Amino acid sequence: MRRGGVARYAAMIALAVLALLPLYWLLISSIRPAGDIFRYGGRFSWYTLIPGRLTFENYAELTRGDFPLAIGNSVLVSVVTVVAALLINSMAGFAFAVFRFPGRATLFILVLASFMMPFESIVMPLYTLIRFLGWTDSYQALILPEVASGLSIFLFSQFFAAVPRELYEAGRIDGASWWQVYWRLVLPLSGPTIATAALMQFIQQWDAFFWPIVAASSPDKVMIQVAIARHANMETANWGGLFASASVSVMVAALPFLALQRYYVRTMMHSGGK
Amino acid sequence: MRAKWVPFAFLAPALLGLFLFRAVPILLALGGGFTGTGLTGETSFQGFDNYTSLASDPEFWNSVRVTLVFNLIINPLQVVLAFLLALLMAKPGRGVGALRTAVLLPITVSIALTSVMWNLLLDPAVGPVNGLLRSFGLAAQPFFHSQGQALPSLIAICTWRGVGYWMFFMLGGLSAIPPEVNEAASIDGAGPWRRLWHITLPLMRRSFGFVLIADTAANFLLFAPVYIITAGGPDGSTSLLMFEAYRAAFTLLDNGRSLAISTVILLIVAAVATLELRFFRADDVA
Amino acid sequence: MQATRRTALAGLGLGLAGLPTRARSTTVLKATWEGWPDSQVKPLFDAFNKAYPDATASYELIPFSDLFQTLEVRLGARTPDPDLYSCDSPLSASYGVRNQAMILDDVLDRAQFSKAAVDAGSFRGKLYSAPFANSSQLLFYNRAFFKQAGLTPPTADVAQRWTWEQVAEVGRKMADPAQNRWGLIIEQAERPYQLLPLGQSLGGVALSADGLKSSGFIDSPAFVEGFTFLQRLYTDWKVSPPGVFDPNVTPDLFGSGRAAMFLGGTFNLGLFSNKYPELDWGVAPHPYFARGKPVTPTGSWHIGVNPRTRNKDAVTEFIRFMTGPELQVEWFKLRPYVPVRRDVWDKLPEVFGTPTWKIIRYEVENTAVARPSTPGWREYEDLLRQTLRDMQTGGDVKAMLTDTAAKIDRQLLKYNKV
Numbered sequence: 001m002r003r004g005g006v007a008r009y010a011a012m013i014a015l016a017v018l019a020l021l022p023l024y025w026l027l028i029s030s031i032r033p034a035g036d037i038f039r040y041g042g043r044f045s046w047y048t049l050i051p052g053r054l055t056f057e058n059y060a061e062l063t064r065g066d067f068p069l070a071i072g073n074s075v076l077v078s079v080v081t082v083v084a085a086l087l088i089n090s091m092a093g094f095a096f097a098v099f100r101f102p103g104r105a106t107l108f109i110l111v112l113a114s115f116m117m118p119f120e121s122i123v124m125p126l127y128t129l130i131r132f133l134g135w136t137d138s139y140q141a142l143i144l145p146e147v148a149s150g151l152s153i154f155l156f157s158q159f160f161a162a163v164p165r166e167l168y169e170a171g172r173i174d175g176a177s178w179w180q181v182y183w184r185l186v187l188p189l190s191g192p193t194i195a196t197a198a199l200m201q202f203i204q205q206w207d208a209f210f211w212p213i214v215a216a217s218s219p220d221k222v223m224i225q226v227a228i229a230r231h232a233n234m235e236t237a238n239w240g241g242l243f244a245s246a247s248v249s250v251m252v253a254a255l256p257f258l259a260l261q262r263y264y265v266r267t268m269m270h271s272g273g274k
Numbered sequence: 275m276r277a278k279w280v281p282f283a284f285l286a287p288a289l290l291g292l293f294l295f296r297a298v299p300i301l302l303a304l305g306g307g308f309t310g311t312g313l314t315g316e317t318s319f320q321g322f323d324n325y326t327s328l329a330s331d332p333e334f335w336n337s338v339r340v341t342l343v344f345n346l347i348i349n350p351l352q353v354v355l356a357f358l359l360a361l362l363m364a365k366p367g368r369g370v371g372a373l374r375t376a377v378l379l380p381i382t383v384s385i386a387l388t389s390v391m392w393n394l395l396l397d398p399a400v401g402p403v404n405g406l407l408r409s410f411g412l413a414a415q416p417f418f419h420s421q422g423q424a425l426p427s428l429i430a431i432c433t434w435r436g437v438g439y440w441m442f443f444m445l446g447g448l449s450a451i452p453p454e455v456n457e458a459a460s461i462d463g464a465g466p467w468r469r470l471w472h473i474t475l476p477l478m479r480r481s482f483g484f485v486l487i488a489d490t491a492a493n494f495l496l497f498a499p500v501y502i503i504t505a506g507g508p509d510g511s512t513s514l515l516m517f518e519a520y521r522a523a524f525t526l527l528d529n530g531r532s533l534a535i536s537t538v539i540l541l542i543v544a545a546v547a548t549l550e551l552r553f554f555r556a557d558d559v560a
Numbered sequence: 561m562q563a564t565r566r567t568a569l570a571g572l573g574l575g576l577a578g579l580p581t582r583a584r585s586t587t588v589l590k591a592t593w594e595g596w597p598d599s600q601v602k603p604l605f606d607a608f609n610k611a612y613p614d615a616t617a618s619y620e621l622i623p624f625s626d627l628f629q630t631l632e633v634r635l636g637a638r639t640p641d642p643d644l645y646s647c648d649s650p651l652s653a654s655y656g657v658r659n660q661a662m663i664l665d666d667v668l669d670r671a672q673f674s675k676a677a678v679d680a681g682s683f684r685g686k687l688y689s690a691p692f693a694n695s696s697q698l699l700f701y702n703r704a705f706f707k708q709a710g711l712t713p714p715t716a717d718v719a720q721r722w723t724w725e726q727v728a729e730v731g732r733k734m735a736d737p738a739q740n741r742w743g744l745i746i747e748q749a750e751r752p753y754q755l756l757p758l759g760q761s762l763g764g765v766a767l768s769a770d771g772l773k774s775s776g777f778i779d780s781p782a783f784v785e786g787f788t789f790l791q792r793l794y795t796d797w798k799v800s801p802p803g804v805f806d807p808n809v810t811p812d813l814f815g816s817g818r819a820a821m822f823l824g825g826t827f828n829l830g831l832f833s834n835k836y837p838e839l840d841w842g843v844a845p846h847p848y849f850a851r852g853k854p855v856t857p858t859g860s861w862h863i864g865v866n867p868r869t870r871n872k873d874a875v876t877e878f879i880r881f882m883t884g885p886e887l888q889v890e891w892f893k894l895r896p897y898v899p900v901r902r903d904v905w906d907k908l909p910e911v912f913g914t915p916t917w918k919i920i921r922y923e924v925e926n927t928a929v930a931r932p933s934t935p936g937w938r939e940y941e942d943l944l945r946q947t948l949r950d951m952q953t954g955g956d957v958k959a960m961l962t963d964t965a966a967k968i969d970r971q972l973l974k975y976n977k978v
Contacts, residue, residue: 005367012362016376019438022395023379025402034835038400038809039816066598092288099281107289112487114296116543118495118516120523121306121536122299127633129299148291151488158480162450178280192446199442207384210626214633217620219598225384229623230595232390235827237808246387253382254375261371313935313978314659315638386625399740399801399813419803419953507949524629525942526971527654 023250024049030058030243037239058244066219067245070227071252077142077223078205084147085201086194092148093156094182098168108157114150123214130215141215142223146205152197159193160186195260206253224249304540306533324534333510334518334535340425341515345493345546348429353486355437357478360444361470374445378438385435389502392431393418418503421511428499428512436492440485447481448474483554487547494543515539587615587874592634594646594861595623600894607890608881615874617644635660640868643875647864649691650753650931650941653683653771655864657935657978661688662865667876668883676928677900680859683771683933689862690879693897696920696928697747697754697846697857699727700814700822700832704840709734714821714844716915718922721845721854724758724789727821731799734820743799745813747824750805750949752941753931754823757855758790759783760929761848771934772975774968778944779961786849787948787957794952802952815839823847826898826920843916846923858928860897898924935978939971 029037032051062068095101096108126145135141163186171181187194209225216223228249231242310320328334363374383391395401396417404414417427451474459469475482497516500506506513506521515535523532593601598621605617620642622630631645635655647655655661664687670678677691699714699722706713711730714722731743748754756766764782767774777783794802804810814822815836822828823846832841848854863882869875881887888901889908898920899905905912905921912921934940947964951957 008362008365009367012370012373012377015359015362016373019377019380019434022391022434023383025395026383026391035812035815035838038812040402040405088287088291091284095281095284099284101278101281104281107285110297111292112547113540113544114292114300115488116491116495116547117296117300117303117540118497118519118536120497120516120520121303121533122296124633124636125299125302126295128637129294131637131639144291145295148288148295150292150296151491153288154487155484158484162480178284182284192449196443196446203381203439206382209384209386210629213622213626213630217592217622217630219621225386226623228384228387229625230597230621232623232625232808233595234624234807235825236831239808239812242390246383246391249384249387250379250382254379257375257378257382258371261375313657313975315636393806394809397806397809398803399818400809416803505946505949507946508953509950521942524632525938527632527658527938528974 023247026243026250027247030240030247031056032240034240037243058240059248061241062244062248065227066222067227067248069220070222070224071248073221074206074224075252077139077208078202080139081143081146081205082198082201084143085149085152086198088147089149089152089197090156090187090190090194091182092153093158094160094186096153096157097160097163111150111153119210123210126211127214135215137216137218137221139216139221142205142208142212142221145211146201146208149201149204152201155193155197155200156190159190163189199257199260202256203253206249224252300540303533304537306529307537308530309533310530311528320530324530328531328534328538333513336510337513337515337518338538340511340513341494341542344425344429344514345490348432348493349486349490351429352433352436352440352489353482355433356440356485357444357482359437359441360448363441364445364448374438374441378442380435381439383435385496385498386502388431388435389499392427392434392499393503396427418512419508421508424504424508424512428504431499432493432496436489440489443485443488444478444481447478451477479554483550486550486554490546490550491543494539494546515542587871589615589617589644589871589874589878590642591617591619591644592627592631592642592646593619593621594627595621596895603894604882604887604891607887608878611881612874612877615871615877617874617878635866638868640866640870643866643869643871644878645864645866646692647681647689647862649677649680649689649859649862650933650937652681652689652862652864653933653935654937656683656686656688657975659867660864662867662869663688664690664865664879667879672883672902673900674902674924674928676858676924676930679930679933681862683935689864690883691900692863692883693861693891693895694900694924695858695860696826696898696923697823698826698828698916698919699844699846700824700828701842701844702814702817702820702840703842705734705817705820709820713842716842716844716919718845718854718919722847723850724761724847725850727847728789728793728797728799731793731821732797735797735799737798737801740801740818742801742813742819743797744793744821744823745800745804745810745819747810747822747828748805748807749800749810749952750945751807752944752948753857753859755787755790755948756931757846757857757929758786758849760786760855761852762786763852767932767934767940771932771936772969772972772978774940774972775962775965777965778968779958779965784958784961787951787961789849790948791951791954791957795954805949814841826896829916830896843919845919846927854923854927855929856923856927857931858898858924859930934972935975936968936972940968943968943971 028051031054033053033055036051036053096104130136130141167185168181171185176185207225208223212223212226228242228245231238231245307324308319308321309317310323311317359377363370395403398404398414398416398419408414416423418424455473456469459473495516497514497520500512500514500517501520504512506517516539519532519535522528522535601619601621605619608617627646634642647661652661668687668690670687673691677694678687681687681689681691701713703713711733727744735741735743746754759782760766762782762785764780764786765777767777793799811824811828811831813819815832832839846854846856863879865875865879885901885903888899888904892899892904911917943964947960951960
């Protein structure tokens with residue numbers, strides 16, 4: 001068993017390194033002088049991995065611009081989206097899993113189809129709709145179109161369908177309303193599903209790029225991916241700024257993942273192997 | 275024993291959102307596939323013209339072929355790797371949480387930034403990957419600049435980015451399997467392979483179904499790396515359908531054609547997803 | 561956004577505070593602008609707002625990678641806003657023909673601008689966009705490498721500019737592909753903007769005068785010869801590295817000492833000075849073919865006007881102000897694009913009097929040829945770009961160009977009724 005454990009850890013560490021190496025390159029490129037970023041690429045040397053000269057100017061530069069605002073905006077938009085989304089998508093998933101009602105199968109298929117159409121093809125009608133509602137350059141425009149999510153509904157419906165029917169029946173027999181069954185009885189059991197759905201929609205908003213540009217381009221609503229992209233221009237590319245802002249973005253986005261780890265660990269505590 | 279409106283009360287907010295922000299635009303887009311746009315913006319009904327012109331366009335069929343090949347490889351690959359990774363990382367232990375997060379970190383880089391970054395990393399002249407190869411005495415590889423390596427390189431970078439993310443979904447599925455089930459089986463003498471094949475996998479069917487469908491949709495709709503790195507080349511070897519749709523809209527300024535291609539994508543994904551749903555019986559509702 | 565509202569309110573307040581003649585309410589102009597750093601854009605808009613208190617111009621900065629697509633969505637909605645937008649000069653014809661750009665012949669006096677700049681914004685004699693910034697190209701060289709090799713570097717004298725043949729010959733001597741050292745790196749190695757001059761130098765014309773036909777033009781013997789020469793730089797002579805297209809990377813290759821020569825834009829002057837202070841480099845004019853004439857790329861950013869704008873007066877003021885002498889000098893100081901106005905060249909002698917800028921001025925006034933004026937520039941450029949890319953790894957140049965011309969012409973058919 002000990003040997004299996006060591007091999008397992010070795011494999012996990014190797015994979016983690018493989019995943020992290022490019023991000024590590026991103027990070028050290030952001031603390032190098034601009035001229036050094038490409039100097040050591042052509043031929044591998046220690047300097048490729050370990051910067052000879054350090055500079056934190058790129059990060060200092062970021063604090064002087066609109067980058068902090070962009071982080072704030074993206075965090076706000078992502079968090080609000082996730083909170084609202086968890087509620088309404090889990091409710092819909094519950095309905096699909098638990099009830100039999102006319103049109104259920106058709107509606108479910110339509111819900112799935114909603115994430116199979118490329119976003120770029122619906123951006124123009126969406127933009128027209130947002131204009132019509134008077135929502136251009138607003139937080140609503142950034143948040144609301146992303147709250148309802150077919151994928152999230154699908155995820156929740158699977159979870160609720162996996163819960164034994166007896167549990168629902170027991171709750172109803174005890175006189176609980178359907179809302180209480182949902183809110184008090186089953187939702188608390190869905191920890192990992194909530195965590196997964198939250199992460200899924202958080203990343204979607206964190207990665208948002210084209211929609212924020214089209215719908216809310218005013219400087220005070222700047223979102224993080226747009227702020228990062230502005231470092232690459234036609235005539236000059238600020239690689240250092242690009243890498244620094246990208247590194248910060250990764251570090252901030254990693255936090256929810258780290259925080260939600262425990263939802264997976266807790267339920268695993270009982271499986272001891274042996 | 276329940277009021278008829280109860281399910282609809284639960285569904286209403288989400289369905290309203292999906293209707294407004296997805297259904298209506300999608301219907302408009304589907305309709306748009308049957309129109310042509312004049313130079314000054316007038317749309318006119320053109321029946322199936324866009325579709326017939328696609329059907330007779332060899333570049334379109336090349337895109338279909340490339341897209342199907344891409345997806346036939348990447349979707350099963352990522353799902354299987356995600357599952358294996360989840361199996362590896364399922365047991366708790368010191369630092370496992372950090373290792374899981376490490377493997378998941380690539381998804382926090384947007385697909386556009388991933389493309390820019392890997393374009394540099396795999397650059398034939400200044401890329402560190404080729405630098406590493408050279409220092410081991412190996413030949414530098416053209417990666418995105420060769421017809422044979424471009425699509426595999428695309429698959430590789432998408433997998434680098436996505437596999438840790440899908441692993442989390444698998445972890446969720448694994449965590450729902452009561453440990454007693456496996457314990458009982460091992461007491462009964464079932465070895466690890468049998469337990470995996472006959473107990474774990476069947477109980478994971480929903481996770482597999484979900485990940486496969488979500489991943490399929492994401493990969494059929496993929497285009498950012500093609501747009502940023504290869505522009506469909508070399509020689510059309512990375513010409514994914516979504517890239518062609520994007521190109522039709524923003525380079526050829528042919529909205530009708532773009533929407534027609536998007537419709538084709540939707541139909542293909544829906545068909546594939548239906549097969550996947552059936553196979554994993556993951557829908558539970560149909 | 562708050563500042564704009566405040567300014568607008570202040571303007572309104574002032575207007576109502578009993579000033580004589582007419583009562584004008586504040587006009588708000590919206591501009592969809594290229595994603596330059598805010599510090600390089602704000603001063604210009606502030607200057608306009610100060611000079612014209614009853615108009616307020618606001619802007620949104622869109623990253624370059626998505627500017628065109630965003631404009632398509634915005635302008636495609638056919639609404640009165642944005643009033644103004646950043647127009648990439650070769651797209652002027654496209655916007656004009658699709659009724660997305662207002663004709664500016666009665667707003668601006670063409671004589672103020674260099675001919676190349678006016679050409680870049682015109683189609684069939686009508687001016688569809690206001691010249692705002694221009695571009696030019698230089699041959700940079702690594703002085704240290706030339707010293708090491710014991711070779712004479714190219715001269716800065718435009719009368720003795722090097723020929724392409726000379727560049728190739730010297731490039732071969734200085735290249736060492738195994739060591740990742742190259743003779744010549746071209747900044748935008750797949751772009752027609754950068755490469756059309758090769759054929760044009762031999763007398764080639766890239767597109768018919770009406771902008772609708774490329775067969776017989778882009779596949780003419782001049783371009784076949786010019787592009788075959790280009791191809792040999794990559795294939796036979798191994799002077800340049802194939803597959804290196806990213807203009808955000810190529811300057812850094814030269815800067816970090818991977819090439820003896822670099823053909824690139826004027827922005828690299830600042831880049832090399834700031835980012836690579838240890839580099840010993842010099843500047844020479846763009847090469848030409850010995851039996852032809854020198855031709856240089858040109859054209860950059862213009863300003864387009866939405867024909868549906870409700871603020872024609874304010875927009876006119878804006879355009880005239882932004883392309884006026886004072887603002888163009890300010891703009892140069894913020895971001896040193898090649899000037900579009902003829903008179904700006906005489907305004908900053910400490911800059912324009914230097915040998916490097918003298919070369920640039922000469923090119924703009926004598927050798928610059930704007931990209932062909934056609935509503936189908938996007939299609940033309942995209943198709944030709946693929947071919948220029950593919951050419952680097954070999955292939956029959958004439959066959960590839962003929963094939964590409966046919967594809968281009970198919971796409972240009974939709975503009976026949978124009």
